[in-house]
Amino acid sequence: MRRVHAFHGGVHPPENKAQSLAAPIQPAGIPPQLVLPLAQHIGAPAQPVVRVGQAVRGGELLAEADGFVSVPVHAPTSGTVSAIEERPVPHPSGLPAPCIVIDTDGADAWAPLAPLPEAERADPTKLRERIQGAGIAGMGGAGFPTAVKLSPGPGKTIETLIINGTECEPYITADDTLMRERAGDIVAGTRILADLLAPREILIGIEDNKPEAIAAVRAAADSDMEVVVFPTKYPSGGEKQLIEILLGKQVPSGGIPADIGVVCQNVGTAVAVHEAVALGRPLVSRVTTVTGEAVAHPGNYEVLLGTPMGWLLERAGVDSERARRLVMGGPMMGFSIPEPACPVVKTTNCLLVPTEAELPTPPPAQACIRCGLCAEACPATLLPQQLYWFAQGKEYDKLEGHNLFDCIECGACSYVCPSHIPLVQYYRASKADILARRRESEKADHARERFEARQARMERLAAEREAKRAERKRAAEAKAKAKAEAAASEGAGGTDDAQAAATADPIQAAIERAKARKAALAAGTAGEPADRLATLSANVDTIAKRLAAAREKLDAYDGGEASVAEALKRGVEKTEEKLARAEAELREAREGASEEA
Amino acid sequence: MAWLADYPLAAAVLALVALGGVFGALLGFAAERFRTEGNPVVDQINAILPQTQCGQCGYPGCRPYAEAIAAGEAEINQCPPGGEAGIQALADLLDVEPKPLDAEHGEEAPVKSVAYIREDECIGCTKCIQACPVDAILGAAKQMHTVITGECTGCDLCVEPCPVDCIDMIPQAETLKTWHWPLPDPAAGRVEVIATDRLQDRAA
Structure with missing residues (x-):
């Protein structure tokens, strides 16, 4: 039996879980319209890949992931894309965000599903791609892309895989019913996660207020998975708190669980991973608890993502007269939804519709009396009242010095405060302020760099011009x-002379070249008689040939015009003269040569 | 040196003079060797200023204003984009009393704006490009210009030179990325005075 550790602080609010546990998970059905926000996760919003008016089938890609820390969005059922526009989304600001709206056709026609082949399941890259491609983001409430958590990075080995079935927040029973009814799927999903991370141990942590879930998971679990049961306390389900309970180790301030070799995944995420890998089914629905005194049929519903909350509440029979407000999440960490048209998203684990008597308006805050109850309750061992003073004075340096960013915003401090000070609200606001200031100062630095670069350029240009x-x-x-x-x-x-010389130059040069050639020939005549003889005899031969050709022509020409015949005859005579001259020259030369010899 | 023992006063004076000489030389050397380039206070002030480069303070950019503050020529309350928070930070840095923003230089805008060029009206004169202190406007002569929103500091300097008035300063709408929880309003329910005090207020 594993030794279970305790974390500092924590509170025991009324559980209020029985109301929604009476019935098994029931399908909520297909609403006439689905509104799918492009950002249902932490990270970059998905990019739409469908057009308005396009018909889509269930499981088809609507928007693709934009980068590593992002996940795609798929069609939960068949229908037509009727709009891609800004719609109210479940966010405490109540601001609208880009959504894909589908008018459903009720046929629920699905595109063929392609499970990941067995051969590819051994490849971690393929598995991660599949998990990201199926649009899986943490189902526990934060919505961090699961594939990112499953990529611990080089040099980090994962010792322990923790499956979080704690569900410590009051009212919520989505994970509880999931463990009761789909323990097999949870174990199958855990097996896939374990294959991917190859941890030394696999722990499934469940609080002791869920005996039926514990029994179901124990029955389904493989021999190498250990189901660890620990006492109920809020907020045991916080990732860092659960790690401390199970392993007795603390995640360092500002660090992530992977720093100490731990990866923590929600049971809902494990089921989604199983469906994505073994069935090829993307994340298009989730189990959501609908509860509160104003709900006639509280329970857990299998809800298509994008289902308008108002439509779901109608199915669950909400008495709008008694309903004081609509809360997404639990009473501790949830936030009010201003608009019931907001859709159910990947992180909607609970819709709480309390009556005024059930969750009364908090009484006006009184002055802090420094009782220290908040410090005793803080699971992150912070000093809430100190942080409260600094937050009021906007002393951001001191807030950071007192580790404000280790606050998990669980609300335990506000819960115990006898003065009803909304402490957690101060921390949320201060954190956001600090982050906004950081962003601003980064932007200012950037602007300064650009300004200085421009100044330098202006100076350079001026210098160049000069x-x-x-x-x-x-x-x-x-x-x-x-x-x-x-x-x-x-x-x-x-x-002037030089210029004249330059102009006359080509002619002069040609003349000189010709003179030089003649001189060279003369020198050759005198100097080399053998050559001269050869030239002369060749000359005689050529003229003799020419004479023969002329005689032939004269013989061939009979009659006709007398002048032509006369011209031919004269040509023959001239050639004969030339031949005689050439022969005489040759003879002379021969005689000269023999004399010399 | 033995004669010094006979003149203790001279010995003391000599020793002190020698010490003074040695330390003086040391200090002189250190001042040269470890001299700080530029004025570090200017950099610190400049880091606090919002780098809008808008010139509303009366200086051509944030750095000249920082230099003027460091030289004691300018007050710390002349920067509207920095607002009260900026004045407070400057007051803390320089250890002076914070002052309210000088209205002469403008008011703090509640929402940051960015410039927007109505592109079909733009005649491509490049005057705004020359005015932009952070090169956030893109375009060429006789070509349409446009603002790179991410780089715009909202300084306003491009609006004035535009001959056809086609530049608007558009306040940036709040998005899910920029929204954050507000601090709880203490006035909305927190009781700071004793109940009887309030009764007296009402009676008065």
Whole structure:
């Protein structure tokens, strides 16, 4: 038996869980319209991939993940995309956000589902891709993309995988019923997560106020999974608190569980992982508790994501006369929804509709009496009353110095405060203020860099202009000087001759080249008689050939015009003369050569 | 050196002079060796200023204003974009009394604005581009210009030079990303005075 540790503080608010546990999980049905926010998770909103008017089937991709810390959105049933616009979303601000609206057709036609083949399940990358591709974000309430949590990064080994079935917040029973009815799926999902992370131990943590869930999970669990039961206390279900309960280790301030080798996943997330991998079904529905005294049929509903809360509440039989407000989440950490048209999203674990008597308006806050009850209740061992003073004075440095960012906003301090001071509200506001100031100061730094870069550029450009101007001035001066010099030398006339020489040059050169060639030939005639003889005999041969051709022509020409015949005859005679001259020359040369020899 | 023993007064004076000389040399060397470049106070002041570069303080940018404050030429309450929080931070840094924002230089805008150019009216004169202190306007001569919203500091300087008045300053709407929980309003229910005090108030 594992030793269970205790964390500091905590409170025991009335549980109020029995109301919604009377009936099993029931399907809520298909509403006429689904409103799917593009950001149902922490991180970048998904990017729509459908057009208005497009028909979609269940399980089809509506919007794809935008980056690593983001998840896609899928169609929960068949219908037509009727709008992609801003609609109110479940957020404490009540501000609208981009949503894809589907008019359902009631046929619930589904695109074929493709389970991940067994062979690919051994590949962690494929598994993570599938988990992200199925749109799975933490189902416990925060909505952090699950695939990111399952990528602890290089160098970090995961020793322990914790499946969180604590569900410590009053009223909520979604995880409880899920464990009772779908323990097999939870174990199958846990097995997939364990294959992915290869932890040394697998723990399933459940509070002792859920005996039926404990029995069901124990019966379904594999031998290497340990179901750990611990006493009920709020907020045991906080990730850091649960790790301390099960392992006795604290997550360092500002760190994440993976820093101490732990990954924590909600039971709902385990079921979603199982469905995505083994069935190929993306995350399109979730179990939501609908409870509160103003609800006629409290219970757990399997709700399609995007179902308007008002429609779901109508199904559960809400008495709007008695309902004081609509809370998403539990009474401790939940927030009021201003608009019942808001849709159920991936993080909607509970819709609480209390009456005035059940959850009365908090009485006016009194002055802090420094009783210290909040410090005793704080599960993060902070000093709430100290933080309260600093928050009032907006002393942000001191707030950070007192580890405001370790506050998990569980509300235990506000719960115990005898002066009814909404402490957690101060911390939420201060945290957001500090983050906003950080963003602003980053932006200011960025603006300063740009300003300085611009100043530097202006100076550089001015310097360049100045340099160019100086350059031009120098060039102009040099030109003027050259001109003046030219004008001065023209009087001497030296340049004129040179210019004439330059113009006459090509002709002169040609003449000189011809002279040189003749001289060379003459030198050759005198110097090399053998060559001269060869040239002359070739000359004789050529002329003899020419004479033969002319005679032939004369013979061939019979009659016709006399002048032509005369011309031919003269040509023959001239050629004969040429031949005789050439032969005489050759003879002379031969004689000269033999004389020399 | 033995003669010094006969003149204790001279010995003491000599020793002190020697010490003074040694330490003076040391200090002089340190002042040269570890000299600080620039004025670190200016950088600290500049880090507090919002870097809008709007010139509402009367100086051409945040750094010149920081230099003027450091030189004692400017008051700390001349920066409307920085607002009361900025004045408080400057007062803390310089250890002076915070003052209310000088109305002469403008009022603190409750919501940050960014410039928007009505593009079909833009004639492409590039005057706004030259005016923008952080190069947040994109365009070329006779081409339409547009503002890079993420880089705009909302300084207003581009509005004045535009010859066709096609630039608007649009307050930035609150989004889910910028929204945050407000601090609980103490006046909304918190009782700070004793009940009888309140009765007296009413009677008065």
